[in-house]
Amino acid sequence: xxxxxxxxxxxxxxxxxxxxxxxxxxxxxxxxxxxxxxxxxxxxxxxxxxxxxxxxxxxxxxxxxxxxxxxxxxxxxxxxxxxxxxxxxxxxxxxxxxxxxxxxxxxxxxxxxxxxxxxxxxxxxxxxxxxxxxxxxxxxxxxxxxxxxxxxxxxxxxxxxxxxxxxxxxxxxxxxxxxxxxxxxxxxxxxxxxxxxxxxxxxxxxxxxxxxxxxxxxxxxxxxxxxxxxxxxxxxxxxxxxxxxxxxxxxxxxxxxxxxxxxxxxxxxxxxxxxxxxxxxxxxxxxxxxxxxxxxxxxxxxxxxxxxxxxxxxxxxxxxxxxxxxxxxxxxxxxxxxxxxxxxxxxxxxxxxxxxxxxxxxxxxxxxxxxxxxxxxxxxxxxxxxxxxxxxxxxxxxxxxxxxxxxxxxxxxxxxxxxxxxxxxxxxxxxxxxxxxxxxxxxxxxxxxxxxxxxxxxxxxxxxxxxxxxxxxxxxx
Amino acid sequence: xxxxxxxxxxxxxxxxxxxxxxxxxxxxxxxxxxxxxxxxxxxxxxx
Numbered sequence: 264x265x266x267x268x269x270x271x272x273x274x275x276x277x278x279x280x281x282x283x284x285x286x287x288x289x290x291x292x293x294x295x296x297x298x299x300x301x302x303x304x305x306x307x308x309x310x311x312x313x314x315x316x317x318x319x320x321x322x323x324x325x326x327x328x329x330x331x332x333x334x335x336x337x338x339x340x341x342x343x344x345x346x347x348x349x350x351x352x353x354x355x356x357x358x359x360x361x362x363x364x365x366x367x368x369x370x371x372x373x374x375x376x377x378x379x380x381x382x383x384x385x386x387x388x389x390x391x392x393x394x395x396x397x398x399x400x401x402x403x404x405x406x407x408x409x410x411x412x413x414x415x416x417x418x419x420x421x422x423x424x425x426x427x428x429x430x431x432x433x434x435x436x437x438x439x440x441x442x443x444x445x446x447x448x449x450x451x452x453x454x455x456x457x458x459x460x461x462x463x464x465x466x467x468x469x470x471x472x473x474x475x476x477x478x479x480x481x482x483x484x485x486x487x488x489x490x491x492x493x494x495x496x497x498x499x500x501x502x503x504x505x506x507x508x509x510x511x512x513x514x515x516x517x518x519x520x521x522x523x524x525x526x527x528x529x530x531x532x533x534x535x536x537x538x539x540x541x542x543x544x545x546x547x548x549x550x551x552x553x554x555x556x557x558x559x560x561x562x563x564x565x566x567x568x569x570x571x572x573x574x575x576x577x578x579x580x581x582x583x584x585x586x587x588x589x590x591x592x593x594x595x596x597x598x599x600x601x602x603x604x605x606x607x608x609x610x611x612x613x614x615x616x617x618x619x620x621x622x623x624x625x626x627x628x629x630x631x632x633x634x635x636x637x638x639x640x641x642x643x644x645x646x647x648x649x650x651x652x653x654x655x656x657x658x659x660x661x662x663x664x665x666x667x668x669x670x671x672x673x674x675x676x677x678x679x680x681x682x683x684x685x686x687x688x689x690x691x692x693x694x695x696x697x698x699x700x701x702x703x704x705x706x707x708x709x710x711x712x713x714x715x716x717x718x719x720x721x722x723x724x725x726x727x728x729x730x731x732x733x734x735x736x737x738x739x740x
Numbered sequence: 741x742x743x744x745x746x747x748x749x750x751x752x753x754x755x756x757x758x759x760x761x762x763x764x765x766x767x768x769x770x771x772x773x774x775x776x777x778x779x780x781x782x783x784x785x786x787x
Contacts, residue, residue: 337781370774376767383751383763384746385748387760388748392751
């Protein structure tokens with residue numbers, strides 16, 4: 264069935280497919296873990312049960328997303344051994360330890376304290392429970408730290424020497440390896456992307472329930488928090504992305520040339536191509552809509568600064584332009600759309616219409632999955648832009664693959680496609696089902712719980728809610 | 741999740757030693773379950 268295929272291409276498709284699926288879940292759980300910590304912290308600080316209700320609502324969703332992230336992540340590690348054994352052998356002495364630290368973090372911080380977070384509320388009390396939630400949030404961040412350090416080393420390798428057997432081995436301080444040149448930028452950009460992804464999911468869920476019931480206190484609170492995140496973090500993310508781009512220009516100029524669609528060098532200022540169709544056969548961008556000299560202004564802060572093009576890079580060292588060009592534009596477009604929603608929400612908030620603006624709520628729902636698309640587009644930009652290398656400038660992708668026959672890789676790829684769509688499809692459907700339900704208060708949950716045969720009769724849901732959760736006027740603040 | 745299972749007042753009412761004991765026990769069980777799963781996968785791959 265796969266006899267006509269190339270094992271290298273199939274291995275690349277397999278990794279791209281599995282990592283794209285995987286990335287969705289940590290992108291969500293990194294942000295959601297921090298959101299849960301914020302919600303529980305606010306509950307402890309204010310004693311407002313709306314925060315506790317929201318915490319319980321999102322905790323269940325977090326647990327499912329976290330589990331799917333772990334399962335899909337394990338597959339990634341196995342592929343290092345099955346499909347990319349040469350890469351693993353060559354880079355193991357450098358990349359093995361940080362990846363081991365990531366596993367230890369995931370084991371002992373995230374998974375360990377997740378148990379306490381899910382099942383320990385009535386066992387350990389508020390403060391220890393909050394400590395567990397913080398440990399989970401910190402654990403997700405530390406996991407991201409190590410994984411992004413590994414990925415960044417593949418983009419901008421430093422602190423290594425090549426041993427006689429061809430392996431990359433540490434030379435000097437490990438800090439040089441961990442804090443390689445692109446790592447700080449990638450860490451900030453990716454973690455903020457995760458926060459924005461989560462904020463837009465939370466915002467969409469809040470907006471969905473506000474469209475059904477504008478008086479829903481919990482929907483109001485989650486929507487308000489999400490819109491603050493959009494308004495504050497989206498501009499910071501655009502700034503961080505710009506800084507990351509400048510760093511990429513310094514260390515991986517060919518990637519930036521592909522992102523910009525610059526086949527030719529521009530000695531007197533390069534245009535910013537907003538849209539167009541890259542034509543790699545003819546080495547030009549067809550139907551280009553461009554702003555003269557703007558690319559030089561953005562990348563060099565000088566309208567007339569010369570910018571080299573792909574014509575300065577040997578043909579066999581160039582990344583595929585079309586994919587990088589488009590994925591970059593998708594990511595940037597979504598970033599600015601997120602900024603637009605943030606500004607829209609600020610205007611609505613200033614006018615006292617945050618919870619009444621149907622158009623804002625609809626727009627927030629449309630933007631709900633945008634973070635996932637943006638992080639995958641960004642990941643495609645950086646990974647495809649690194650081609651034809653796995654370790655930039657040092658080890659090619661073609662030299663990294665295992666000596667496998669195409670049918671072996673193809674069969675496992677087929678198995679992954681079928682399994683992933685069934686398993687993660689079911690998981691995602693369940694998450695969407697949970698999101699479709701409104702966040703209920705503990706008093707509603709108590710009302711639907713076991714019958715009380717003695718003791719104090721619970722107050723009505725309405726009166727309890729007002730007494731414990733604040734008034735509608737407070738929600739609007 | 742049942743409400744009683746999630747009642748923070750029940751947790752707060754326990755002595756500190758009990759709370760810490762529960763914290764350690766749940767943490768160990770969580771890590772232990774993943775450890776068993778990892779061991780089984782490792783055993784399966786090496787079989």
